[in-house]
Amino acid sequence: MTTARPPGHEEARPYVRPRDRWWFARRRSLAVFVLRELTSVLVAWTVAYLLLLLGAVADGTTERFAALAARPWMVALNVLALAATAFHAVTFLNLAPKATVxxxxxxxxxxxxxxxxxxxxxxxxxxxxxxxxxxxx
Amino acid sequence: MAAETIRLDVARYRPEEDAEPVLQSYEVPLRPDWAVLDGLAHIKDHLDGTLSFRWSCRMGICGSCGMDVDGEPRLTCGTFLAEYGAGPVRIEPLKGFPVIRDLVVDIDGFLAKLSSVRPWLVREGEEPPLTAEYAQTPAQLDAYKQYSMCINCMLCYSACPVYVLDPDFLGPAAIALAQRYNLDSRDMDDRFDVLNLEEAVWGCTFVGDCTRVCPKHVDPAEAIQRYKVTAALRSVLPWSGR
Amino acid sequence: MIDVLIVGGGGAGLRAAIAVAETAPELTVAVVSKVYPMRSHTVSAEGGAAGVIGIDDSLDEHCYDTVSGGDWLCDQDAVEAFVREAPRELIQLEHWGCPWSREPDGRVAVRPFGGMKRLRTWYAADKTGFHLLHTLFQTTLRHPWIRRYDEWYVTSLVVDDGRVHGVVALDLRTGRVEAIPARAVVLATGGCGRVFPFTTNAAIKTGDGMALAYRAGAPLKDMEFVQYHPTGLPFTGILITEAARAEGGWLLNRDGYRYLQDYDLGTPTPTPKLRSMELGPRDRLSQAFVHEQDKGRTIDTPYGPVVHLDLRHLGAAKIDARIPFVRELCRSYQNLDPATDLIPVRPVVHYMMGGVHTDLDGATTIAGLYAAGETACVSINGANRLGSNSLPEILVFGRRAGLAAAAFARSHREGEPPAVRSQGDDERRRLERARDGSSVGSSGGERIADLRERMQHTLEGAAGIYRTGDALAKAVDTLADLCERAGEARVEDTSATFNTELITLLELRAMLDVARTIVACALGREESRGAHQRVDFPARDDDAYLAHSLVHRAPDGTPSVGLMPVTITCWPPGERVYGR
Missing domain, CATH: 1.20.5 (Single alpha-helices involved in coiled-coils or other helix-helix interfaces)
Structure with missing residues (x-):
């Protein structure tokens, strides 16, 4: 079945809302969603950090890595990354029933x-x- | 004693005169059993006959009266004015769709999408004579029943940020209805060609608001995520095709 | 040029469209509807669809239930065709994917229903009409050559020399008025419950198709028979399905007493008994309510007197399994839970037994014009329709009308006559005048809603469950007056885009035409039969009125009523017996 819109019909112009740059700020559920998406960056950082550690073990440069890891800003970053990863993991596991019935x-x-x-x-x-x-x- | 009233701020868009929608305020009686739709009908019947909106069954099954009420997509026949305290209540057309007039939006795009997912029972071979039904156990019925409850009210599209940003996204209801047939034991198709696409299931970022706003508890988000698993397995495992 | 043009996108219209597309793919078919097809009122049907499948059941028994339920005003040849083809149509819907409820072994399940002696009502929980309509609509989508005119309102039929040549329709979105030429036209626009103030019917049910045929010269039939459903929610009029009683619900008066036992409907049993008590026919149950009201045994509410529907003893599990929509509706719209609370209900206008007079193939008296579904009167429903007969009716006669229209279009290949264009042009000028307000002066005239309210209360007062000659005679005059005033009603909206106010006015005029036929037929029938109860003529009178009312529009616009014989094949008129 197809819609019949005969040609030559002058249609009054429908209004199309302009794109909203702040769409995620309009509703709480969307803000939480965007926040969750942003945690992916820190999850990626955690993976990169683990790879750096593995590289250091392989090269025998673990001492230099340990010194880097002990810096306050690095500790702060990793605490933040741990929180973000935990948040991401918990919400990921909570969403699982939607994909597996x-x-x-x-x-x-x-x-x-x-x-x-x-x-x-x-x-x-x-x-x-x-x-x-x-x-x- | 003057009867209690509530103010409705209603979006008006008259394409012949307005460049964009403007809010117009009306005072309507506030009665405990009045839905938002009753308020709009009161405006049309007694205050301003020029207000245009769609409605029909006023029992939550025809899917006509979806609107944005105070920023949330709702069926106005089942949303009661009393929920909004002293008011005012802002009533706008569903977001994400072109506005034809006042509260009336263009949903032809959805109908084209619905057609594209083959929302009918696909069978191979000759149709059997009309003397007996296909057998289907209650458990087999339960496997798809929830997805067959979609009333095409468009609230899920309006709530979906992916659809609002990209109108080509196949969208929640169309995918849920495709799954309604995929999971039907009588159906012989898996609609892989139309669902395994960037603009189809893979476009979904799983915000989950479609499910939250669905008045019929269809859970389109679930339908989409389940198909992602199906599509991924079918792509990886050569023997997992139906 | 379109071969088969169908007006209305509900169950009957879509079934007709599929019938044409499947059997005559060389023909062009179009569905013109004032709403998107899936919004049509078929969507609101709840309880089920009757079709004989049980081994303990027979076609004869379904015929007998239907004929006795209709108080012997059914055409029995039509009933036989209907009963014979109903099971086949329900299986066809199953093959198209309709999610019918099932037995554990995978067969389709059936439930009891009012006035039916056997279990033969197929159901999809209590959203049968919804599933049926969406199955049909989605099935039409596989036929891309069915053209759809969504949100077009048909304003008139083009009839020339006793033959239909198409329609004139208004595109809501653009405001354009166009003549759409067609070789055959099928009217499937549903009923006209909105002529009454309190109805289960959706806003769109304004009798458009009945008025189109009637104005074009085709007679309407049995318009006095208006079905009140015994269980509607007060205020909204939302339907609580008969399935609630079929599953074991009781009707109680203010004393908690199952009052139906006082009205020759049998004796109460704890579990439902077929053709007895709460499973009696709708006309008798609605009439019993009025008697309870007269005895002061109903419960007063701000929205009038009610009785109670008691489902509490069924338990939440059974309610959720069999009638979940009832629970959903009560919770959302009445703020109560039927598992623990009594449901207030009262009779509510539900269905028109009458409609456009057709033969068994949906043909009207105008060549090329067909009608099916609630718009039509074939007639299988007689003086009172049985619950769950209307869904199979739209399928059986939708298909028959579609096939007959296709055959007509195939044998009439001539081109479009000049009448089509000129009538289209006339109609366009007339509607543009109404919209611009230049015909009436937009500030003058009365409000559409005020006139509609007057009409509705006139109908309720004169043509309700019980009627009197005096009130009907007064209503004839009131409606004639309202008709005139509606010709000059106020239209404030001058926009061409989605002008719903103009549509509302056109709908009001259609309703007024139909309302006049209801009152005229009710005044003419000086007896009581089925849903037509005259206080001044309380008995059935087979000698004078075992006949259909046939109403034509006289040149001056007034209805002129005649009688037409009823077809009797196997079941001579007898007494209607329930509960004994």
């Missing part, structure tokens, strides 16, 4: 169970890593 014998597993499962798994992996790292020191 689990049905068991016709019964739909509710979102909170999937979210709870995700967080539990995340905590378990973190605990295991912490155990492995702390045991060796």
């Amino acid at each position: 689990v049905r068991l014998d016709g019964w739909r597993v509710p979102a909170w169970m999937i979210q709870g499962g995700n967080h539990t798994a995340w905590l378990a992996v973190s605990a295991l890593l912490a155990y492995l790292v702390l045991r060796s020191s």
Whole structure:
């Protein structure tokens, strides 16, 4: 089925709202969304930082890396990055039920169970890593 | 004693005379069971016959009366004036669509998008005779039912920043309706060619406001994210096509 | 030139369009509708669609229920065709994707319904009309050659020498008035519930198609039969589906008493019994309400007297599974929860049994002009329609009208007669005058809404559930006067773009024409039958009135009513028995 708009119809000009540069500031939900998107930059920084560490280990320059890491601005940056990454991870896991709908014998597993499962798994992996790292020191 | 009233600030756009919409104020009676739509009808019937807006069923099922009420996309038949205290209430056309007149917006773009996702049951082979239905268990019905509840009211498009910034984005309702058929056990298509595109599911940045404003709890955000998983798997795994 | 032009994009119109597109792809077909098709009022139907599928059911039983429900005013050949084709149409909808509710083994589920002796009502929870309309609309999208004129209002039919040649229509968006030539025209514009003040009907249901046919010279039939649905919400008139009673809901008066037992509708049982009590026919239930009101046993509210619909004993789980929309509507629009609260309800105008007189293929008395759905009167509904017969009706007769119109268009290939252009030009001048205010003076004249309100209260007072000759005779004069005043009503809006005020005026004039036929037919029928109850003639009179009312428009604009025989095939007139 297609719309018939016969040619030659002079149409009064519809109004098109100009693009709004501050669209994300108009609604709280959009502001939170943009904030979450911005945390990606710090997540990327965390990855780059880990790569730098790996490079230092490979080159045997860990002392120079440690000195850099101990600088106050670097500590501040990493604390900020940790907070941003945690925020990103928590919201990411909370959104997971939207992409994965689990049905068991016709019964739909509710979102909170999937979210709870995700967080539990995340905590378990973190605990295991912490155990492995702390045991060796 | 004078009856209580509330002020409605209504966007007016008369293309023959206005360069852009302007707000016009009306005082209407404030009654506990009056919806915003009742206020608008009162204006049209008794105060100003030139105000144009769409409405029909006034029971939240025809999808005609979506407008922006105090900055939020709402069905005006189900939004009550009493929610807004002493007022005033600002009523504007749905954001993101060209405004034809006053509160009436152009939704032809959506209808073209809807057609493009093949929103019908795709079957292969000959149609069986009309003597028996296709079997479908209640669980199979439940798998897509939620997405079949879309009333095409356009609130999700209006709430979607991706659509508002890029009108070519296929958008929440059209993708949810594509998924309505994809997940139907009787359907034999997966609509990969029209959904696995930058302007389709991959354009979605998952703000989630479509789901928040949907008056029928369709959850288009979920429909889109699920298709991203489907499309990703199909691209990666050669045997995962249907 | 369009071969088949369909006016109206609801269930009947879209079914007709698909029938043409599928069987005659060489023909051009167009759907002209004053709203986008998915906004049409079919969307509001809730309870279900009747079609015989059970092994314990039979076509004969569905026929009998329909004929007795219609108080023997149905044409029985039409009922037989309808009942025979209904299951096939419902399966067709299933094959197009309609999400019918299911049994655990995957078959389509059926539920009981008012006046039906067997379980034969197919349903999609309690949004059956919504799913049916969207399935049809989305199915039309696979036929790109069906042209759509969205938001065009048809202002007149072009009729020349007893034959239709197209329509003249107003494009809301641009204000342009155009003649659209067509070889055949199908009217599928729905009913006219808006002539009454309190109705379940959407704002768009203003009798446009009935008025178009009537003005063009085609007669309307059985217009006095107006169905009151027994359970509407006060103030809004929002429908609470009959399915609520089919699933076990009770009607209670102010004493908590199931009052229907006092009105020859059977004895109360805890679970629903078919053709009994709350599952009686709509006319009888609405009439019982009036008697309760007279006895002072209804409950007074700011919006008039009500009784209570009690669903509490069903429990939240069953309500959510079978009638979730009822719960949603009560919560959103009445601020109560049917799982724990009583629902206030009262009878509300719901459906027109009458309409444009057609044969079994939807053909009217004007060559090339067809009608289907609530606009038409075939007639299968007689003096009272049974719940869940209207959805299969729009499918069966939508398809039949579409096929017949296609056949007509195929056998009439001549080009467009000059009448089309000249009538289009006349209409354009007339409407532009109305819009510019130059015909009436925009400051003079009365408000459209005031005239509409007068009309609605006149109809409610004279042509409600119970009627008297005196009140009807007065209403004839009042409506004639209102018609004249509507010719000079005030239009403040002079814009060409989306001028809804002009449309409102055109709708009012259509409603007034239709309202006059309702009152004229009701005055002419000096008996009580089905939904037409005359206090001054309380008995059914088969000797004089086992006949359809047929109403023509006289040259001076007044309705002239005659009678036409009813077709009886297998079921001679008898007593309507419920609950015994």
